[in-house]
Every structure is written in C-alpha cells, then in structure tokens.
Amino acid sequence: MPQPIPQRSVEDPQRLAAPGLHPRQRAWVEVDEAAIAHNARALGRWLAPGSSLMAVVKADGYGHGAAPVARAALSGGATSLGVATLQEGIELRQAGLVAPVLVMGNLIQPDELRSCLEWELMPTISGMREALLCQNLASGSGRSMALHLKLDTGMARLGVDWGDGVRLLQALLGLDAVRLAGIYSHLADADAPDPGGGGLTALQQKRFESVLRGAGELGLATGVRHLANSAGTLRCRQLHYDLVRVGLALYGQAPAEHLSQTVPLRPAMSVRARVCLIREVPAGVGVSYGHRYTTRRPSRLAVVTIGYADGVPRLLSNQLEVLFAGRRLAQVGAITMDQFLVDATEAPELEVGSVVTLLGDDDGERIGPQDWAQASGTIPWEILCGFKHRLPRLSLGEGERDR
Ligand SMILES: Cc1ncc(COP(=O)(O)O)c(C=O)c1O
Numbered sequence: 304m305p306q307p308i309p310q311r312s313v314e315d316p317q318r319l320a321a322p323g324l325h326p327r328q329r330a331w332v333e334v335d336e337a338a339i340a341h342n343a344r345a346l347g348r349w350l351a352p353g354s355s356l357m358a359v360v361k362a363d364g365y366g367h368g369a370a371p372v373a374r375a376a377l378s379g380g381a382t383s384l385g386v387a388t389l390q391e392g393i394e395l396r397q398a399g400l401v402a403p404v405l406v407m408g409n410l411i412q413p414d415e416l417r418s419c420l421e422w423e424l425m426p427t428i429s430g431m432r433e434a435l436l437c438q439n440l441a442s443g444s445g446r447s448m449a450l451h452l453k454l455d456t457g458m459a460r461l462g463v464d465w466g467d468g469v470r471l472l473q474a475l476l477g478l479d480a481v482r483l484a485g486i487y488s489h490l491a492d493a494d495a496p497d498p499g500g501g502g503l504t505a506l507q508q509k510r511f512e513s514v515l516r517g518a519g520e521l522g523l524a525t526g527v528r529h530l531a532n533s534a535g536t537l538r539c540r541q542l543h544y545d546l547v548r549v550g551l552a553l554y555g556q557a558p559a560e561h562l563s564q565t566v567p568l569r570p571a572m573s574v575r576a577r578v579c580l581i582r583e584v585p586a587g588v589g590v591s592y593g594h595r596y597t598t599r600r601p602s603r604l605a606v607v608t609i610g611y612a613d614g615v616p617r618l619l620s621n622q623l624e625v626l627f628a629g630r631r632l633a634q635v636g637a638i639t640m641d642q643f644l645v646d647a648t649e650a651p652e653l654e655v656g657s658v659v660t661l662l663g664d665d666d667g668e669r670i671g672p673q674d675w676a677q678a679s680g681t682i683p684w685e686i687l688c689g690f691k692h693r694l695p696r697l698s699l700g701e702g703e704r705d706r
Pocket of ligand 1: 359407489531532533534548549550551552558684
C-alpha cells in the first residue's frame with residue numbers, strides 16, 4: 304500500500320474552520336449538495352442512450368469541495384470522476400472514493416505515474432514517452448495500467464495531434480502492460496453559438512471521428528470515447544459518445560446563455576458574509592483605499608467581513624451588489640483584502656451581525672457567478688474556483704442553521 308501523504312485530507316474538519324471557531328463567524332461558502340445530485344440526475348436524463356456522466360471535480364470541485372461534490376454527483380448517477388492533478392486524485396482516494404478517476408493533466412515524471420498505478424488513477428497520455436513509462440512501471444509491478452489517450456483536435460493544448468492518433472493507438476496496443484481505457488479530445492469553443500453548424504466544434508468532431516474510424520478499420524479497440532465538456536453536452540447529443548466530462552453544469556451554471564434552457568440546473572454555491580461594523584457618516588466622506596467613492600448624502604455604511612483575499616475580485620470595486628432581505632445593496636469604495644463596505648442607508652434593519660449574500664439567493668433575488676464574470680471581464684469558472692480556503696465550505700443545511 305502507498306504511504307499516506309502527510310497532509311490534511313479533504314474531509315478533515317480542521318479544514319472547515321479553526322478549532323473552536325464558529326464556521327459562520329465571518330464569511331463562508333455554502334454548498335448545496337442536493338443541487339449537485341439533482342444536476343447529475345438532470346444531465347443523466349439528457350444524455351444520449353449509452354452515454355455516461357463523468358463529474359469533473361478538479362480545482363477542489365470548482366471551489367465547492369471535491370469529495371462532497373464527488374459523492375453527491377455519484378449519488379445522482381455520475382459513474383466516474385475527472386481531476387486535473389495527481390494530488391487531486393489522491394485526495395479523492397484518501398476520502399474513500401472508489402469510483403474510476405481520470406487525471407486529465409499531463410503527468411510526466413515516473414513517480415507521478417507510479418502513484419497513479421498505486422492509487423488506481425487513470426492518467427491521460429499525449430504521446431509515446433508517457434505510454435512507455437507506464438508500460439515499464441506496470442510490467443515491473445505485475446499489474447496492468449489503465450490510461451486514456453488524448454487527441455488534440457483543435458485546442459492546441461494537451462493531446463497528440465489527431466493526425467498521429469491512429470499510429471499512436473497502434474503503438475499503444477502493442478504495450479502488454481498498458482490497457483487503453485479510453486480515447487478523448489477537448490472542445491475549444493463549444494459554448495459559441497453556431498447556428499450553421501460549420502464552426503470549430505464541427506471540425507473537432509470530424510477530426511475525432513476520423514481517428515475513431517481509422518481505429519475501427521484496423522480493428523483497434525479504443526475503450527470509452529469522450530469529447531464533450533458542459534457546453535458540448537448541452538449543445539447536442541451527437542457529441543456525447545460513451546461519456547461526457549461535465550464540470551460547470553454540474554455546479555448548476557450554464558456555460559452560455561443560449562445553453563441555459565436545455566437541462567434544468569440548480570446553482571450549488573452561495574457565498575455569504577457578516578457585517579461587523581456600521582458607521583453613520585455625513586455626505587462628502589471618502590471611502591476605503593484611494594477614496595474611489597465619496598458619499599453623496601448622509602450614509603449608513605456597513606463593513607462586510609470578506610475581501611479579495613477570500614476571492615472577491617478587487618476589479619469589482621464599486622460594481623458589486625450584495626443581497627439583504629431580498630434587496631440589492633451597493634458595495635462602495637475599493638474592495639480591500641479582508642473587508643468591503645456596503646451602502647446600507649436604505650436598509651435600516653441591517654445591523655452588526657447581519658448576513659449578506661454575495662452569490663446565491665436571498666428572498667427571491669439572485670446573484671450568480673455570471674454577473675460577477677460579466678462585470679469583471681472573466682468567466683464563471685474562474686469566479687467559482689477563485690474562493691480561497693480561508694472561507695469554510697459548509698453544506699447547505701449547516702449554512703442555514705443559526706444564521
Ligand atoms: C479536459 C477537460 N474536460 C472537461 C472539462 C470540464 O469543462 P466544463 O467545466 O466546461 O464542463 C474540463 C475543464 O476545463 C477539461 O479541462
């Protein structure tokens with residue numbers, strides 16, 4: 304058995320909050336695991352017959368917490384898990400998850416590939432170099448090593464060039480200690496509207512198909528075939544093949560507005576923080592670093608205990624809104640490392656200890672990661688992954704209790 308890695312596991316309660324500290328003392332991320340299971344079920348109903356769902360839980364489950372998300376997704380019908388790094392795969396195993404895990408990053412060191420073998424994680428390979436390393440490691444251990452071959456069909460990132468795909472497949476099948484469990488590619492532009500259907504996604508699919516056809520003609524087994532991310536999955540069933548690798552949609556977010564109606568998704572993340580101080584100030588007072596906001600009237604300013612070191616982009620200074628009792632309150636002045644200010648002049652009931660919602664629902668109003676992404680020129684993926692571990696992750700029930 305491999306030696307346990309000296310680190311805190313994802314399940315370690317110490318990671319949720321310092322000992323003795325109330326996890327809802329300052330600011331926190333609430334994770335609705337039932338929403339994750341619901342999304343997995345809803346995606347499962349949409350999949351082409353014969354296709355199955357891989358839950359992509361890399362980057363700590365897109366900031367939601369990898370192990371709880373993985374469990375929820377598996378309970379909703381996902382059959383495998385996708386991560387980016389070896390460490391992420393090991394953390395899932397340490398948390399007791401036994402489902403097949405694909406490591407989608409490129410592992411290049413013999414030690415990394417040896418760990419894959421020991422922890423039963425499937426590496427992705429993009430060429431013969433890593434395939435031979437796997438062969439040597441596996442044949443030395445008396446075991447066979449399952450892996451997935453990645454083709455580059457138009458992303459120009461990981462994967463062997465699709466034109467060399469059949470040749471590499473042939474070479475792989477000559478390695479007796481390596482088992483080709485799957486073949487895949489990644490779509491670069493599946494969230495772009497493509498009414499004519501002749502865009503990059505169609506080209507990538509054509510290239511993918513050409514490798515599959517070439518393999519078929521030579522009688523080469525490819526294992527599980529997969530191409531679609533969330534956008535590809537929601538876009539059309541012809542992209543589903545044997546498996547889809549879904550991240551963003553699993554967390555309840557559509558990758559683009561035009562893909563938001565295909566499957567009913569429930570957002571799984573809320574971010575909330577407490578007010579720690581209220582100050583009454585006259586008109587004309589400069590607020591926060593650089594005085595990028597000046598009060599225009601006598602104002603009631605609330606100091607909210609979350610900042611850019613928690614993952615609230617400083618770029619959103621003076622643009623953010625928070626929800627309180629179903630109302631939107633403007634954030635004012637520069638967002639600082641640990642706090643920001645909100646104009647609570649119109650919300651006299653907001654007091655020290657009140658909780659405001661940065662992302663999520665509050666009395667029928669909702670702010671989503673798309674809103675932040677649009678305002679700060681990024682994408683919802685980056686917003687979700689941006690919340691730091693300084694924020695405890697609480698499952699929805701815990702988050703609601705004693706608020
Ligand atoms: C190879 C691969 N497959 C699938 C995904 C999941 O993508 P999405 O979150 O858009 O579903 C990712 C994420 O970036 C990825 O890198």
